[in-house]
Amino acid sequence: MTGSLLGLFGLAYAAYWIPPEVAWWLQLLAVGLPLLVAVLCVLALVLFWQRRWLLLGGVLLALLLYGLRHGWTEGSASTAAASDDTLVVMTYNVPESRRPALGDSLQALVLRSRPQLIGFQEVGVWRYRQRGHPSTVRLIGHLRPLVERQGYRFSVPDLGRGPMFAEVVTLTRLAVVWQEIRPLARGPEGLIYQAVRSELCWKGRPFVHYNVRLQSYGPVKPWEVLRDGGWKHPANWRRWLGAYRRALLQRARQVRQLRAWIDQERLPIILSGDFNSTPDQWFYGWLSRGLRAAGRLGGVAAPSWPAARPLVRIDHVLVSHEWEVLDGAVPAAELSDHRPVIARLRWRWTSDNAETCPLDAPSAHP
Numbered sequence: 050m051t052g053s054l055l056g057l058f059g060l061a062y063a064a065y066w067i068p069p070e071v072a073w074w075l076q077l078l079a080v081g082l083p084l085l086v087a088v089l090c091v092l093a094l095v096l097f098w099q100r101r102w103l104l105l106g107g108v109l110l111a112l113l114l115y116g117l118r119h120g121w122t123e124g125s126a127s128t129a130a131a132s133d134d135t136l137v138v139m140t141y142n143v144p145e146s147r148r149p150a151l152g153d154s155l156q157a158l159v160l161r162s163r164p165q166l167i168g169f170q171e172v173g174v175w176r177y178r179q180r181g182h183p184s185t186v187r188l189i190g191h192l193r194p195l196v197e198r199q200g201y202r203f204s205v206p207d208l209g210r211g212p213m214f215a216e217v218v219t220l221t222r223l224a225v226v227w228q229e230i231r232p233l234a235r236g237p238e239g240l241i242y243q244a245v246r247s248e249l250c251w252k253g254r255p256f257v258h259y260n261v262r263l264q265s266y267g268p269v270k271p272w273e274v275l276r277d278g279g280w281k282h283p284a285n286w287r288r289w290l291g292a293y294r295r296a297l298l299q300r301a302r303q304v305r306q307l308r309a310w311i312d313q314e315r316l317p318i319i320l321s322g323d324f325n326s327t328p329d330q331w332f333y334g335w336l337s338r339g340l341r342a343a344g345r346l347g348g349v350a351a352p353s354w355p356a357a358r359p360l361v362r363i364d365h366v367l368v369s370h371e372w373e374v375l376d377g378a379v380p381a382a383e384l385s386d387h388r389p390v391i392a393r394l395r396w397r398w399t400s401d402n403a404e405t406c407p408l409d410a411p412s413a414h415p
Contacts, residue, residue, distance in 0.1 A: 051092060051104045058085055058111050065118070065334045069297040076297050079329040080361060086115050119328065119350065120342075135375060136251055136394045138343070139164040140321040140364055142262070143385035144171035145189050151384060152191040158382050159195060162391050166249070167201070167220040168260030170323040174215045176206040188218075195220055204228050204245045204260075216241040217322065219260045224250040224406065231310070233261070233303045244307060248316070250406035252396060256371075257314050261307060261322035263332065264300035266293060300325065304332045311336075316404065317371035319394075323387065327361050340367040343392035344377035351379040353388040366392040373397040 057078070064072075064079035089108050096105040139162060143155065159167070173189040186205055188196060195201045201220040215230050226248040233242040245260040279285045311318060320340060326332035328342070328350050342350065344366040352359035359379075364387055368374065375393040382389055 051096070051101075051108065054085070054089060054092065055107055055111055058082070058089065061085060061329065062111075062114065062118075064331060065329055066331065068331055069301045073294050073297045076330050076332075077293065079331075080327055082115075082327075082329045083361075086112065134252065134395050136166065137162060137164040138166045138168075138258075138319060138321060138366055138392045138394060139389055140168045140170075140260070140323070140344075140366055141385070141389040142170040142323040142364060142387040143191070143389075145173065146191065152194045154382075154384055155191050156194040156199065158380070158384070158389065159199065162378075162380070162389075164391065165222045165251070166258060166319075167195075168245070168258070168321045169218045169220065170260070170262035171216065172218050174203060174205055174218050176215075192218065192220065204230060204247065206230055214241065215243065215245070217243050217245050217260050217262050219245045219247050219258065221247065221249060226250060226255060226406070233263070233306060234299060242303060244310070244322075246310070253405055254317070254396065255404055255406050256317040256319060258319045258321070259307070259311070261320070261324070263303050263307075263323065263325050264296050265325045266296050300332055304335050308335055308338075318369040319366070319372070320368075321366040321390075321392075323363060324365050325363050327363060328365075333365070337367055340369055341372070341374060342366070343368050343372070343374045343394060344379070344390040345374075346377055346379060353379055353390055355386050356381075356383045356388050359388060364388070364390045366390055368392070368394060371397055371403075 060075060061078040061082040064075035064082075067075055069076055089111055093105060093108045093112065096108060139159075143151075169192065172192060175187045176185070188203060192203065196203055201222060202225065204215065204219040206215050217230075219228070228245070228247045231244045231246055233244055235242065242262060242264060245258075247258045247260070249256060249258055311320065318340065320336065321344075324333060324336070342365065345351065350362045350365075352362050353364040354361055366377070372394045373396070375395060377393070378391040379388050380391065
């Protein structure tokens, strides 16, 4: 049993470096790696009690490898108190709902956290331009209190491209130098996947923020196909695994596209959003190169989905080396099937060579 568990751990652990095109099914194993690690912790106690030192050494080695990947040896994040020199970033997947009080509940969450920069996913803003008429903008309902009452400005589709829908929306109180919505590779089910790139100013220094949502499972959800006795039919398993494979390959294309954009940047980076990927999967590993995870609790990537009983972390905040991570939070806000992820940051140092913001930094939303 110990050998089987260690072999399964090795496969799931290796998924971080192996692209889905090579062995897509490894990414499925990687989702359950934290649970496997918990089983190995219990097994380590049993082996210690039985004095099975050789097997215990193998299990402890596996746990050490997992700890090194996730920074257990680095200690927890800085405990410096938040102040005026703290940038608070939030990412939250909170789609449209028929609940009329959702806007007020979301506003209360924002008032408690006081983020200056928020990336929302699975929301919407439309921009229309009709011949002979001024352009019109329609923002999804539950985000309006943040704009109308709290003074946030939101990203809008490019007017020059005509009628367009934005599936991700960035709200900010910071000065905006430039902002654009970039399309990611379209998913196999035809859904829109996008990234909002914002060049912003904070404390006199510019930086770039990407707000993204990457490919999800697609229209075929495993918990819908396999429930109510559906797991008994091999055809349902083939249907779900086929959809899962297509979604993983499409997500890999989106990740490479996004990584190419990030590699071209010369300013400090904040990347946040719904990656639909856990920290043990290849997608996260490819995006996190040269970046540091923020929004953790005491150095641990607390789960963010599903909101009621979170099991996995698929919502992330990643930052470049110019940022110091003070702390993070994953509050239990059940306004969506996700939980929000909040990170508190500040500039790591002030350099004479660092670029400065223009004094009259224009706003993308006059």
